[in-house]
Amino acid sequence: MTPIRLDLVLREAVATPYSDLVTRSTGVAVRNHLLATLRDRPLADAHLDFSEVGFMDFSCADEVVAKLLLEVAQLPVGRIVLHGLREDHAEAIDHALDRYDLTLAALTADSGRACLLGRVAEDWAPTFACLHALGRTAAPPIAAELAWPVARASAALVALADRRCVIAHPDATFELGIAR
16 A cells, blocks of 8 residues: 555645644644545555654644544554654654554654554563564564563564554464565
8 A cells, every 4th residue: 555645634634835743623634634535445554654744743643643543443444554753753653642552553764663652561562573573473483582482472462463563364473564
């Protein structure tokens, strides 16, 4: 799926020449525009590209990402993955997601590194990082890499899949499913 460029959504939603996501009302307009777009793309992952977004305040992070994630749960959308995040974007989004006990996967702008934002249980980050390094795999190789029991690695992978941060396959393997 082609990433949805948030700077273009902003321009369409509020008819502004700027690329900053600021004010709660702007965030609501952008979220509503995104929801309308996602309703037309059922059963697909939604890749949101922040690479051309300027400043983003906490209220827009709350409206555009956290509340979008809550509403998308009611739609047949696979996952939401964020791309092109700068450190300041990630900080605002992380804070907003944490308030709602939400988690999602993102790629940073500077390194293209995959990371988790929001509420992240202790075992999730090392499991996610290991899966990023190993690629598609099952729980035993991750358990071996982290020196954990297989049940612990499996529980972390299932939790990440339940939060739609990784993809679970019928053959009991998992992958990030994020193109760099």
